Amino acid sequence: MDRLGRNRNDDRQQTGNAPSDDLERRVEHRTYELQEMHRHTLQAEKLRALSRFSASVAHELNNPLQGMLTVLGGLQRRAELSDEDRQLLEAALGEGRRMRQLLRSLQEFARPSAGRQVVMDVQATLDGLLLMLAPDLERAGIAVRRDDSTDLPRILADTDRIVLVFESLIINAIEACQGRGGTLTVTARRQGDRVSVDFTDTGVGMDEAEQAQVFQPFYTTKPAVKGTGLGLPVSHGIVRSHGGEIQVHSRPGQGATFTVLLPVRGDAGEEGTGD
Secondary structure, rough: OHHHHHHHHHHHHHHHHHHHHHHHHHHHHHHHHHHHHHHHHHHHHHHHHHHHHHHHHHHHHHHHHHHHHHHHHHHHHHHOOOOHHHHHHHHHHHHHHHHHHHHHHHHHHOOOOOOOOOOEEEHHHHHHHHHOOOHHHHOOOOOEOOOOOOEEEEEEEHHHHHHHHHHHHHHHHHHHOOOOOOEEEEEEEOOEEEEEEEEEEEEOOOOOHHHHOOOOOOOOOOOOOOOOOOOHHHHHHHHHHHHOEEEEEOOOOOOOEEEEEEEOOOOOOOOOOOO
C-alpha cells in the first residue's frame, strides 16, 4: 500500500506540473511576440523619421549636386590635365554620381505611395536588373547564378520601389565581396502564398551582432567613404510597406543571404507564372 500510495502521489505531482509548464511556455511565447512588436514599432518610427528627413535633404542637395556634376563633367571633357589630376577628377565624379543615386533612392523612399500597384513579373524584373548591372558585376569579378522556380506567380507591387530593393541588395553583394570576386546566386521561388527571392553572396559575411543592426538607419559595416547605412533600411521599409518582410542569414567569412518575401495578392497569382 505504501508503494502504491507513493506512485499515486508521483503521478499527481507530474500531472500538476503540466499546466505550469504549459503556462510558462505561453508566457515565453507571448513575451517574444511583444518584444518583436516593440522592435518593429521602433523600426517603423525610425523609418518614418528617415522618410521626413530624406525628403527635405534630397530636395536641398539635388540642385547644387547636379551643378557640381555638370562642372566636373565639363572639365573632364575639355581640360588638359595630368594623369594624376584626371584620376582625381574621375574619382570626384564617381563619388558625385554615387551621391546622386543615393538622393534618388531617398526621394523614392520618401515619395508617398499612390497605391498604384501593378502586376509584376519578378523573373523578368530580375533579368532586366542583372543585365543592367552586368558591367558592375563583371568589374567586381562576380559570377551570377540563377535558380528560379518554373511556377513562379506574378505579384502586385509598386515596381519602381521593388526594383530599388533588388538593386540595393545586388549592390550590397558587390560591396560585400570587397573586390576579391566571388559568386552571387539569385533564387526566386514560391513559398506558400508568398514569392521568395534570395540574394546569396560569397562575401565577407556578418556576425550575429551585425545582423541584428543591419536594417537600422545609418548603421554600416563599410568604411565611411563607401557606406551611408541607408540602402538596407530603405529596402526594409519598402518591403514592409508591401506587406512583406526581408531577412538576413550570414556567418563571418561565409557570405550572406538576403531574402525578400512578398505576398501574392488577388488575381496577380492567378494571371500566370513567369513563363
